[in-house]
Amino acid sequence: MKNLFEVEAAIIGAIIDRPELFLKLNEKLSPSDFSPQSRLIFTAIKELFSETGKVDFPSLLNKLNKKVDASVLKAIAEYGGFTVDVDNAAELLKKASLKRKLESALSGTLKQLSQNAEPEETARKLEYTLCQILSQKYRYNPEIPDLLTEYELFVRELKRNPWLPLPFTRIQQAIGGIIPGTFWILGGYTSRGKTSTVVELATYLLKKDAVVVHFSLEEERKLTVSRYLANLTGIPILAQLKEKLNGEAARTLEDAKTYLSSKSLYIYDDVFDLQDIYFRSQFVQTEKGKIDLIIIDYIQLVRIHGCRNLTEKMDAAAITFREISKRLNTTVIAISQIGREYTRESAAIGFKGSGGLEAACDIGLWIDPVPDKERQFYLKLRKHRLGPTGIFLMEFTNTFTSVREVNDKNTKNEFDKTPGQIETSIDESREFFEENLEEIDEY
Structure with a gap:
């Protein structure tokens, strides 16, 4: 995968090819981790999965209703046919997302300082924003089957590592x-x-x-x-x-x-x-x-x-x-x-x-x-x-x-x-x- 778009296409293509991957990836990624076009697709997949419990390409096209460029959808369809290490791809995307959010936070802070904002208050806001970015945890799906799976994993982990x-x-x-x-x-x-x-x-x-x-x-x-x-x-x-x-x-x-x-x-x-x-x-x-x-x-x-x-x-x-x-x-x-x-x-x-x-x-x-x-x-x-x-x-x-x-x-x-x-x-x-x-x- 040569660039970030290919990483995003590989993740979405893998979900379309193997819908069961969505639950796993939804715990690790949020729509904000994707670029704007891919974000629309990931959100549509999430809505489809919530409504029907499955994802297929025709339903996804219908859901998107021409909101995404055809070239993006074509690339995703092509990547769906390849075997992809989704864990590695998700990690790459998460790091890229973190970098983008940090750059945005720092850019906004510099802009505020150029407008003569109070330095101490600006620094405090930046600290808080950085903490929010750094502390983002894996996401979870609140549906009962997924919560029960999460509960079972929690109990097993607790037995291995007691409080x-x-x-x-x-x-x-x-x-x-x-x-x-x-x-x-x-x-x-x-x-x-x-x-x-x-x-x-x-x-x-x-x-x-x-x-x-x-x-x-x-x-x-x-x-x-x-x-x-x-x-x-x-x-x-x-x-x-x-x-x-x-x-x-x-x-x-x-x-x-x-x-x-x-x-x-x-x-x-x-x-x-x-x-x-x-x-x-x-x-x-x-x-x-x-x-x-x-x-x-x-x-x-x-x-x-x-x-x-x-x-x-x-x-x-x-x-x-x-x-x-x-x-x-x-x-x-x-x-x-x-x-x-x-x-x-x-x-x-x-x-x-x-x-x-x-x-x-x-x-x-x-x-x-x-x-x-x-x-x-x-x-x-x-x-x-x-x-x-x-x-x-x-x-x-x-x-x-x-x-x-x-x-x-x-x-x-x-x-x-x-x-x-x-x-x-x-x-x-x-x-x-x-x-x-x-x-x-x-x-």
């Missing part, structure tokens, strides 16, 4: 794992362990070689790093920052830094716009080939232009984060503040600015304190699209640096310390970290 597990045994049994393409929200009172719980989850996933992107919208990123180090070592944040650690403690902390630097953890504290969050996430996915978890800490601080109040803002955020989870095939966990109207007896989940948040999330988690027990809290699974809800008793361990289920014998980090014991029990902290490293090697 990443959660670090809490009973919650894992209830939810099933970190489910790609889902949007989770964790809400609760201030300073009750929301971020600590999410960091516990993220640290556990890093041990499984997951790719984690943490958007820290409230906390400076160096402090967020210290949270991860605290979770790994049991050394509290203030002890890391202010105390003079002994040799053993210092070595434990250095080991944790070395370990963490080898993992795919990205922490941003300077990203607030929804479009920027999407762009940075897409950048990481392009670089690493996947993202397993995106953390938004916390969702009420996301900046959304044009929203008149918090409810509108949260509705827009919920829709966007749900879209990001599906488009990037990842799990998005957003931390949420509590709504003033929330009470423990309330039937509503109670996320601040709620409404859209409750409706959009697939998993709705909530933290409630246990009266008179500072170290314990209830983690309530209040919404679950795929299974049951439930209440799980949790507790802080290691001087509030990690979280575990109460009475979960499979959960590690079972030793505990108080602030006054940091120096005397740091050997335990190092042993804990080395045990984790051994588990990682075995895994």
Whole structure:
């Protein structure tokens, strides 16, 4: 095939010759991938297949009704008689389409700049456009037979590559794992362990070689790093920052830094716009080939232009984060503040600015304190699209640096310390970290 037109003609000709190829190619290509004349033909084929379940040349000519040049149809008819590697042809067309769309986006940006458009806003629009182009996934046909085929392939793939597990045994049994393409929200009172719980989850996933992107919208990123180090070592944040650690403690902390630097953890504290969050996430996915978890800490601080109040803002955020989870095939966990109207007896989940948040999330988690027990809290699974809800008793361990289920014998980090014991029990902290490293090697 000498040029792009011949590639397009080969693809369309192959479909006419073997109509069963259409379902396969329709998952990979969209009409916008073709040049204008071929686009009309591909669209007509799609309509015919939808109407009759088959494609033939006379029906196609009738459908087109002389909208396409006769020379184009003749070339397609000729190519239909040859054996063509349609997968290779589709890949060539996809790359050519991507190049054309990128050239169009860059040309439009240069035109805007020549007309004295605001550079920063123009750059932001270009970023968003590039993300949309890069994140285009294979297409699918929503007819039930094709969806059932897609479902069967999904189940087979899931059995080969199970979802990443959660670090809490009973919650894992209830939810099933970190489910790609889902949007989770964790809400609760201030300073009750929301971020600590999410960091516990993220640290556990890093041990499984997951790719984690943490958007820290409230906390400076160096402090967020210290949270991860605290979770790994049991050394509290203030002890890391202010105390003079002994040799053993210092070595434990250095080991944790070395370990963490080898993992795919990205922490941003300077990203607030929804479009920027999407762009940075897409950048990481392009670089690493996947993202397993995106953390938004916390969702009420996301900046959304044009929203008149918090409810509108949260509705827009919920829709966007749900879209990001599906488009990037990842799990998005957003931390949420509590709504003033929330009470423990309330039937509503109670996320601040709620409404859209409750409706959009697939998993709705909530933290409630246990009266008179500072170290314990209830983690309530209040919404679950795929299974049951439930209440799980949790507790802080290691001087509030990690979280575990109460009475979960499979959960590690079972030793505990108080602030006054940091120096005397740091050997335990190092042993804990080395045990984790051994588990990682075995895994």
